[in-house]
Structures are given as structure tokens and as C-alpha cells.
Amino acid sequence: MKNKLSEIFEFDFINKLTEGFPRSPDQENRTHESDAELIRQPDGSCLAITVDTLLEEYELGLIRSPYIVGWNMIAHSLSDLAAVGADVTGVLNSLILQRNADSDWNANLFKGIKDSLQAHNTFCLGGDTGFDESPAFTCVAIGRIPADRKPLSRKGAEAEDLLYITGKLGLGNQLAIARKMSEPLWASLESHYRPIARLKEVSSLRKWMKCAIDTSDSLIQALAIIAGVNDCGLIFEHREELYPSDLIAMSKQGNFPLWITTSFGLGEYEILFSVSSKNEEQFLQDAHQKKIEVFKIGKVTSNPEIKISMNKKEYVLDAPYLLNLLAKCGSIDKYFSSLLEYNQNMIKN
Numbered sequence: 001m002k003n004k005l006s007e008i009f010e011f012d013f014i015n016k017l018t019e020g021f022p023r024s025p026d027q028e029n030r031t032h033e034s035d036a037e038l039i040r041q042p043d044g045s046c047l048a049i050t051v052d053t054l055l056e057e058y059e060l061g062l063i064r065s066p067y068i069v070g071w072n073m074i075a076h077s078l079s080d081l082a083a084v085g086a087d088v089t090g091v092l093n094s095l096i097l098q099r100n101a102d103s104d105w106n107a108n109l110f111k112g113i114k115d116s117l118q119a120h121n122t123f124c125l126g127g128d129t130g131f132d133e134s135p136a137f138t139c140v141a142i143g144r145i146p147a148d149r150k151p152l153s154r155k156g157a158e159a160e161d162l163l164y165i166t167g168k169l170g171l172g173n174q175l176a177i178a179r180k181m182s183e184p185l186w187a188s189l190e191s192h193y194r195p196i197a198r199l200k201e202v203s204s205l206r207k208w209m210k211c212a213i214d215t216s217d218s219l220i221q222a223l224a225i226i227a228g229v230n231d232c233g234l235i236f237e238h239r240e241e242l243y244p245s246d247l248i249a250m251s252k253q254g255n256f257p258l259w260i261t262t263s264f265g266l267g268e269y270e271i272l273f274s275v276s277s278k279n280e281e282q283f284l285q286d287a288h289q290k291k292i293e294v295f296k297i298g299k300v301t302s303n304p305e306i307k308i309s310m311n312k313k314e315y316v317l318d319a320p321y322l323l324n325l326l327a328k329c330g331s332i333d334k335y336f337s338s339l340l341e342y343n344q345n346m347i348k349n
Contacts, residue, residue: 005032005228007320008221009327033229034153035083035214036143044147048086052076052216053138057266060332062175063190066105069137070112071194077141078120078197079214079269085152085206086143088120088199093127094138101135109137120197152202152273156211157230159302161274164294166198169219170247170261171268177247177261180336181254195269202271204290208283212273219262219297222272223306224319233301236262236317238310242295259308260339263322274300315346 005011011032018031028038028046036050054073057063063072074091081088093113097106117124125142145151175193178186202212211230213222223234238259240248251258275283277299287294298309306317322342329335 005225008224009324028151029153032225033155035080036086038084038151046145046151048081048084048143048145050077050080051138051140053136055136062179062266065190066109067112068190068193070109071116073137073139074113074116074120075195075197075269076216077139078199079216081141081143082197082199082202083152083212083214083271085202086145088122089142089144090123090125092125092140095129096132096136097129098135099131099133152206152209152212154211154213154225154229157226157232157274157300159232159300160277161210161300162277162280162296163234163272163274163298163300165270165272165297166201166294167268167270168244169242169268171244172266173261173264174247176264176266176332177250177254180332197269198271201292204292205287208275208279209273210276212271215267215270215272218265218267220319220322224323227304227306231304233303233305235298235301235307235309237298238308242297256340257343259310260343263339265326
């Protein structure tokens with residue numbers, strides 16, 4: 001089963017809407033080929049720029065604390081800069097605030113923004129603020145890649161490459177599951193949900209990375225994009241050690257398979273990347289010396305399918321179906337039930 005990006009609603013929608021748009025002759029990347037847009041400058045350097053709006057997570061009730069909203073809108077965009085290996089210049093924020101929000105709510109939102117900027121050692125360069133009945137939180141992140149450094153992109157994976165990730169899986173999607181299982185548990189997890197974009201890790205290890213993408217929109221989506229833009233297949237080697245211990249405990253309590261937490265849309269802000277199998281030993285030595293923890297999660301294949309390996313068996317994943325599922329279901333409860341049904345059918349077949 002070849003996974004085509006055009007079969008994923010979001011990508012098909014974008015492709016159709018932007019089909020006739022003029023392209024800058026200085027843009028290095030094509031559509032869907034990198035996490036940030038890469039614009040070649042006269043001095044040979046690249047301007048890296050990206051924009052993200054935090055909205056669905058808020059409307060679905062997964063992130064509601066204004067402080068956590070502010071923190072994550074910054075981290076989300078900076079994670080895109082990490083995935084292209086850029087040095088961060090700063091951010092611009094566009095905020096639509098609720099007309100009836102009290103001053104404390106707005107103050108906590110701005111505190112979350114400020115603390116996230118400080119944690120990432122970067123700056124707010126400006127922005128825009130408006131008011132409406134429904135809020136929206138948008139961050140533009142700007143960075144630079146020097147002329148002597150090749151930008152990272154989603155292209156570059158080849159058969160026999162190994163897949164690594166900079167941290168554990170499912171941290172963001174714990175919130176969705178906790179919201180379903182227990183309000184106090186969700187509130188506790190949300191209050192500590194302050195991911196850090198992996199800028200330092202990519203800066204330290206980028207010479208080993210052949211392609212890279214962040215997992216903020218789920219690991220499954222990241223795998224589908226890497227497979228699509230490189231016309232290759234991937235095997236995700238699922239195992240418990242890839243997940244945080246409290247998520248493992250939640251999966252046992254809630255009786256759901258861990259792997260489905262990699263398909264939800266609230267990811268981990270980790271960086272998924274490929275490494276040549278020939279360089280693996282040197283890469284791991286370098287990561288160890290720099291005290292950077294990385295996890296091997298699979299490999300690249302020539303067969304254009306995405307597979308999951310678990311319990312000594314391999315199963316083909318229908319990534320377009322999984323990534324289109326939430327929009328079709330319309331609610332978290334129905335979506336979760338549909339994922340469980342998919343898992344049962346996959347194992348039976």
C-alpha cells in the first residue's frame with residue numbers, strides 16, 4: 001500500500017488551493033519538503049521562516065490553560081526551525097483574544113509566551129493583537145542558516161537508512177487520552193506540558209542527519225511525509241521503551257494499544273531523522289559524548305509502504321486513513337473508538 005500525500009486531506013487541500021500561486025525564484029524547498037520555508041539570500045545564507053496557529057488543540061479542550069497555550073505556541077514554531085537546522089532570530093506573534101477574557105487570563109497567556117521565549121533563549125520581535133468572540137494564537141518564527149551550512153529538509157532518506165528520534169513518543173497525546181479518562185489527571189498533565197524545541201540537539205547532531213521533520217502533528221504524519229517526499233517505505237519498530245512510563249501505565253489502565261498515541265494530532269515536538277547505517281556507530285558515539293539521548297525507532301525501505309513492527313510481526317499502516325480519521329469522526333470519543341477498531345482489524349488481518 002503506497003502512501004500518497006495527496007490522499008491525506010490536509011495536503012490535498014493545500015495542493016489544490018495553492019496550485020496557481022507564484023513561487024519565489026529564491027525559495028529552496030518545494031511544497032511539503034521542509035518544516036520551514038527556505039529562502040536563499042544574496043550572501044548565500046538561507047532565511048528560514050515558518051508560521052503555526054494553535055487552535056484545534058484549544059477548541060478540542062486538550063490545552064486550555066492560557067499559560068500553557070502561550071508556551072506551546074512559541075515551542076511549536078521553533079520546533080519547525082529546529083527541523084531545518086536554523087539558528088533562531090526571533091518570533092512574531094498574532095493573537096486574537098476573546099473580548100470577554102479577564103485580565104488575569106491574558107496576563108497568564110503573555111507570561112507563558114515570555115517564559116517560553118526565555119527557555120528557548122530567543123526574542124519577540126513584534127506582532128499584532130485583535131479581539132473576537134473566539135481566540136486564535138499564531139506564531140511566526142524566523143531563523144537563519146549560514147551559507148556554509150546546508151539546510152535540513154524532509155528529503156534525503158534512502159533505503160537502509162535508520163530512523164531516530166530525539167525523545168519519547170506520545171507526550172502530547174497523553175493529554176487527549178487523559179481528557180477522556182480523568183479530568184484531574186488531564187489537568188495535572190496539562191500544567192506540566194511545556195515542551196522544548198530540539199534546537200540544541202539538532203545543532204549538535206545535524207552533520208549525521210540526512211533528513212528531518214518534527215513530530216508536532218504526530219509521528220504517523222511525520223512518517224507519511226518522509227515516505228511521500230522520498231518515494232520510500234518505512235518500518236516503525238514499536239516497543240514500550242519508546243514511551244514515557246506514565247503513558248504505558250495509562251494504556252494498561254485504559255486497555256488501549258500504545259501505538260495509537262502516535263497517530264493523534266497533538267505530537268511531541270521531537271525531531272524524527274534518518275542516519276546512514278554506515279555512520280550509526282560514529283553517530284551514537286557523538287550523541288553519547290554530547291550527552292544527547294536519542295532513540296532508534298525504525299528504518300527506511302525501498303518498498304513504498306509504512307509498516308509497524310510489534311510482537312515480532314509486521315503490519316501495514318494505512319497512514320492516509322489514520323490521518324483523515326479525526327475529521328471524519330468529528331469527536332474525540334468516536335475517533336478513539338475508531339482507532340481501537342482499526343487496531344483490532346489490523347491485528348486480525
